[in-house]
Amino acid sequence: MQFQVTPDFITDLEQLIDQGDSARVKAILEDLHFADIAEIIDDLNLERAIFIIKLLDSETTSEALMELDEDQRDRILNELSPKEIADELEEMDTDDAADILNELPDILAQEVISNMGDEQHAEDIVDLLRYDENSAGGLMAKELVKVNENWTVTGCVSEMRAQAENVTRVHSIYVVDNQQKLKGRLSLKDLLTSAETTPIKDVYIPKVDYVNVNTSGEEVARVMRKYDLEAIPVVDELDRLVGRITIDDIVDFITEEAEKDYQLASGISQDVEANDSILDLTRARLPWLVLGLVGGIGAAAIMGQFESLFEEYAVLFLFTPLIAAMAGNVGVQSSAIIVQGIANDDLRGSISSRLLKEVLLAMLNGVILALLLLVYTYFAQGEILTSIAISTSLFCVIIVAGLIGTFVPLFLHKRGIDPALATGPFITTSNDIFGILIYFLLAKAIIGI
Template sequence: MEFKISKELIEQIENLIHENQSHELEQLLHDVHFADIAEIMNELEEDNAIYIFNLLDSEKTAEILLELDEEVREKILRNLSAKEIAEELDELDTDDAADIIAELPQSKKAEVISELEDVEHAKDIVDLLRYDENTAGGIMAKELVKVNENWNVLTCVKEMRQQAENVTRVHSIYVVDDEDRLKGRLSLKDLLTTSTKTPISQVYIKKVDYVKVDTKDVEVARIMQKYDLEAIPVVDELGRLVGRVTIDDIIDVIKDEADKDYQLAAGISQDVEADDSVLELTKARLPWLVLALLGGFVSVHVLGLFEPAMEGHRNLFFFTPLIAAMAGNVGVQSSAIVVQGLANNSLTGSLWNRLLKEFSLSLLNGSLLSLILILGSHFLLGFELMIGITVSIALLTVIIFASLIGTFIPIILDKYGVDPALATGPFITTSNDILGILIYFTIAKAILGF
């Protein structure tokens, strides 16, 4: 059953802290999962969160650190000495420890690393810190189980027992040569059903999926999703096995990427959360709002070019919001589908084929919507039939152009290394609004002659 935080539980914990009932609080939290304790600490005031952190043993608090909100974790780490932070990191896998060290001030990083008791652990963490955080090297862990292709089954089992002590979960057994180059993987079933004297070279599976240290994390996620992998080995420039990426790290990558794309689509230019300061939220939102405002000025200017229409065809202006809204909506729909296809690598065929398909779709949808508009404007709103025909022709044209732009822009952005999610936000909406109004009045002028 999923753990739920209640107001009563928070009040109970705060009362125990206030009364300094450490033993009772420890008993209350004894069987609570570390992720749930982190959720509780996120809800508490800073002093109370630190009280709980200091109360629990380092084996549990190390895991809690990973689950805390970044702001809360920063406050707790600020109150710990370099030695105390090192004690927490000694309990974590290298990738998680490296992530926490990366958040520390530059002056404290070296001090914490020097306090780590396990020299090999410290060396692995330092090695991970040199990789870009958005690559396979930046998210991989050093802990894994590997065997040499020249060993026999008995030797492998002995070595695996020793290595597995430092590995939280054994997803795969990797096979390397004398230079630590990745050669393949070993099936546990084959290992258990083969004679102990059999050389591993006769048993291991030579085909193995892997990524390089500089492979982008989103590409790693795509590969693991495509081949349904729980873990994938990482090799360096020489093909040597240097680590592995596990599914829990990839889930974080997928979540972060989805959050970023969602915010871009909503017109937020940087990663923010609801609890961030007003200044940070303003910095994230304001650029796109300024763009939308500038787009509004352009729309007003475009409308000004067709001022003569106000004299003889005022009814046209009643349809302006409809045309602009349809242009924006169609553009967002088209771009959203393309962005999704680019994200999961399911977009196939040439650009021209994609545009032709989108043209056919928009022609069909636009024709049906235009027919509805003609009938509705005449029979429901009472406008002249010629006005309805004019607006309908413009609507059909706007829908076709908006869908083509919504398809074309994200593909081009992706080609030049710009996040295509940008095309699903205010950028595509604003540009299509302006284009829609321009097309609308241009067609109206050509038909009605003003």
């Protein structure tokens, strides 16, 4: 059904490239979708990738460039002249072009811009560079179809045709007033069925969802998902229509955010993928492991304080990994639910009501787990007092772990810090330490030593 990039295909293509058979390479690639060409370029070494970029017209390569793996794209751009990069940007939508410029060193970006022929396009792109990448301004493109409310249907249709040339997909026709303020939108259906002399004022739909240039990317994604929008107009501080965001960019945004949260929860701190180099992967993984190491050393130090119990109550030490693991698991569960609730914007009630709920939940889970452990330890060790001490401590550790897991992400969020940071190794490590401390203190008190 779809074209598949196979290893055989790549080998054949590499051979043709190495033979410098431009004609045949071109013939093979000509009919492919730019996303497939990007997949192919990702699989080639830099030299061959450049060969293809220089061979195909910039209409195709500009689209393919956007779909490339970021590392491969950086390497390729590095080999192109400012003029060649400018040619690629000319063919791109403004939002994509701005993303590319953001990836370049400042001096190079400046040179690329001054090499661009289409001044309006260049100006639009530079305009987009002002915005934070994670805001509606940073996500939007300048390409859109807009009409003035004072025009008539006829005037509109011809104007629209001209504008539509530059817009890949027309999602909506936006209506503005003389000050460029967003007034509403126009349905294609209404436009086609209205009399030619009707003023736009009389047919447009005044209700339109929009976002401000400063709206966060998460909020844009939430609004577009909630209202099932395929495009949303963006206005500036004066309510003037300045751009629009399309759903395909939001799909990419949602996917990237989900991957980032997933990686944070798994103790991976940078955006890496399985095919990255060992060095990149180490950079992303090592910091969390060092955190875990420090936590483990802390746990060892705490246990060292109770070393005098070794002789008589060795059994307590056998259960420290269990206590640490349970504290970690409960903490991760609680924090994950809170982080998701925050992301979906559907947490209701105050922090204290959340904590109360978590306590009840932890008590329910804790009672069941503590009873199971009590039965096991009693039958395995035959010591009722130590069994009670271990299982009671587990019960308390679960409650504290749940509270920490609930409180920390809520607290971070209140402070404007990404709550996803508080998942994974962070919560596991801190809960390990607290868990073990509580465990020994309580067990000691219960046994009465």
